Amino acid sequence: MTQQLPDLLTAGVRDGLQALYQVTDPNLDITLQSTRKEFDGEFTIVTFPLTRLAKKKPEQIGAELGQYLKTELEEVSDYNVIKGFLNLVITDRYWIEFLLQQAQATDFGRSPKTDERVVVEFSSPNTNKPLHLGHVRNILLGWSTSQLLEAAGFDVKRVQIINDRGIAICKSMLAWQRYGEEATPAGKGVKPDHFVGQFYVLFEQRFQEEYADWQQTTTAKTILQDKNPKQLPEEAFWKAYKNTYFNTYSALGGAAKDMLLRWEDKDPDTITLWKRMNGWVYEGFTETYRRLGVSFDKLYYESDTYLLGKDMAQAGLEKGVFYQKEDGSVFVDLTDAKLDEKAILRSDGTSLYITQDLGTARLRYDDFGATRMVYTVGDEQNYHFQVLFEILKRLEEPYAAGLYHLSYGMVDLPTGKMKSREGTVVDADDLMDEVIQEAYNSSLERDATSELSADERREIIRMIGMAALKFQIIKVGPQKRMTFDPKESVDLQGQTGPYVQNAYVRTRAVWRKAPDTDLAAAADYQQLEPTERELISQLYAYPALVRDAATQYDPSQVAMYCYELAKGLHKFWHDVSILNADSPAAVAFRLSLCRAVGNVLKHGMGLLGIEMPERM
The missing domain is CATH 3.30.1360.70 (Arginyl tRNA synthetase N-terminal domain)
Structure with a gap:
């Protein structure tokens, strides 16, 4: 074979x-x-x-x-x-030999290792708030994609760039400085990243109060009269004018911008406060990542990388890829690629986001020598990455042909959109707690683990809850917008992680009842039942599916494969007898089939970061 x-x-x-x-x-x-x-x-x-x-x-x-x-x-x-x-x-004989000779191998589904290295970037949060549901989709997509690429034989490095500088971070810092009264996360008994996020929300609340008061002033009323030619309703005008107010009139906005300037000037007190609050956030992030079961090979920080790319801007000028305007700003003309003219440097020589991303891509190549780089970033940045990749291609960077934007749609709740500044986000930690609680509530209807200790039952419920969360998010194709419903995610009869786990548990349960069966008799099995044939052909498809999903950067394919395989196992379980089959060969063969299906379910769900319990 x-x-x-x-x-x-x-x-x-x-x-x-x-x-x-x-x-x-x-x-x-x-x-x-x-x-x-x-x-x-x-x-x-x-x-x-x-x-x-x-x-x-x-x-x-x-x-x-x-x-x-x-x-x-x-x-x-x-x-x-x-x-x-x-x-x-x-032929039945082909499928029987395939099952007994190949499908039960512990490395079934994995491709041979290659020397080709891939960098996968995911998460990359701001340090002004905790990770939320939107980050969870990003993290789960990035992590499962990195696992898929490893299974397909690539050498994978997992990275993130932490956005640890800028006006949003200064808002949290300023709010703590003005209203925090030297409080600490430990003193308040609050998870550190949640603690910092509360001050980001508090800044927005105080800013809205300031803005509402200012709208009653003579200056504001004059602006409303002079700058509203379209005669927008007053509420709509002020909503549109908010950023102008922040940058021009707001005392809080001015203080936040002053703090950012002091940070850029490396003012010691500002740097000390910045390090302290960021340290709180990193402590919280670490705990959230641990619960999600993800890790990184290297962390990059925007505070270290935001000045990168200036040398690439100069090289682009020398190559004629970029051009300089009279005011000294540097641009690239991408109109022939159906993009636009993009600024690379401001007239004062300072960097932009695109400049930083150019430098960071070069830095990662220098660090890892990767010929492929995958950026897991929401679809609102589609245009940015089209521009970035086109520029790197024109600069003839050696990795330019291997760049990919793993774009994904936003996550909504049944109640609607989330807004960080208004505090209506679902934090990742709260979300995990909720799905685990839903798994606990669901477990009360069954008594299959009554013989286990309280700690063992608690661990199983944790696995079920996390499987519910991860599978519900990963099973949706990355580019689709989705709504996450915690209650729906734990349904044992639906298209869910717990449904797949339950199939795996069945394969383990039947083995516990027949630990001493002689599996050598399986070689004498002759005629397949329809459900056996279907299961084996599903197993046969697994290695190619893993490779295809990795090539397409789409872990949803593995999620749906695991669901279909679990569904096939449940049908097989219903249609045929295993331990009471009519011959030793049939018993041995069906046990072998259960083992192979269980192995593939565990491997496939493992690629998605989902653990499989032995009991449920």
């Missing part, structure tokens, strides 16, 4: 085309698909494209080619033709 079925079948089709129709085109594309569930077979060949070469109808080609393959390939036991689709049935 050294040659994979798709390769074997494709080669057989080419031989058949030559023998039947004298077609020898080596570049001919042979389309092989999985057979639809309503038809017999495992692999389908599309015959429509062959009509021009064979000069026959698709159905006739299918019948003749099917008979040829059945005669010439011992792996093909039968065939059927549905219009222009030739469905091939693989």
Whole structure:
């Protein structure tokens, strides 16, 4: 069984085309698909494209080619033709040998290691607030993608760039300085990142109060009269004017901007406060990452990288990729790539975000020599990354061809959008607590773990809750916007993580009842039941699916594969007897099948960062 079925079948089709129709085109594309569930077979060949070469109808080609393959390939036991689709049935013996010789291997699904290195960036939060539900989607996508790439053989480095500077961070610092009364997280008994986030919300509350009071002043009323030519309703005008007020009139805004300038000038008191509050946030982040089960190989900080990229701007000028305007600012013209003209440096020579990202990409290449870099960032930054990648390509950076923006849609709650400044976000820690509580509530309806200790039951409930959270988020394709419902996520009968866990638990339970079974008898098994055949063909697809999901940076494919495999296991469990099968060979074979399915479920869910309990 050294040659994979798709390769074997494709080669057989080419031989058949030559023998039947004298077609020898080596570049001919042979389309092989999985057979639809309503038809017999495992692999389908599309015959429509062959009509021009064979000069026959698709159905006739299918019948003749099917008979040829059945005669010439011992792996093909039968065939059927549905219009222009030739469905091939693989022999029971092939599937039995595949299960016993390959599918039970501990490394099944993993590709051989390569030397190609990939950097995956994810999380990359601001240090003015705790991680929230939106960050959770980012983190889970980035982590599972990195796991997929490792399974596909790549050498993966996980990184994040922490946005630890800027006006948002200064807002939290200023609010603590003015209203905090020297309070500390430990003194208040609050998780440190939540503590800092409370001051970010407090700044916004005080700013809104200041803004409301200012709107009653003579200055504000004059502005409303002079600068509202569209005659917007007063509330709409002030909403649109908010940023102008912050930058021009606000006392709080002015104080926050002054603090940012003092930070940039390395004022000792400001730096001390900055380090203290950021330290609180990092302590909180570390705990949240631990609970989510993720880690990083290297952390980058915007405070270290925000000046990077200036040398690349100069190199771009020298190469003629960039140009300089009369005011000294540096731009790149990307209109020929259907983008626009993008500023690289301001007229005073200071950096922009794009400048920093250019420098950070070069830094990561210098650090890791990675030929691929994956940026896990929300879809509101799609244009930014189109520009960044195009610039790096024009600068002829050696990694430019391997850049990918893992773009994802936002996460809503059943109650609507979240807003950090208004304190309406669902914090990641609170979310984890909620799904674990939902898992606990659900467990009260069952009594399957009554013989376990309280600590063991608590750990199982934690696993179930975290599986509910992770699976519910990862199963949605990255680019789709989604709504997260904690109650729906723990449903044991739905398309959920706990449903998949339950299938795995069944495979472990049957093994506990038959620990001494002689599995060698499985080699004598002869005829597959339909549910056995379906399960084995699903197992066969797993390694290729992992590779495809890694190539497409899409862990949702693995999530849905695990769900379908779990569904197949539950059907198998219902349709056939395992321990009371009618022969030792059937018992041994079905136990072997349970073990292989359990191994793949555990491996696949592990790629998503989901742990599998032994009991539920």
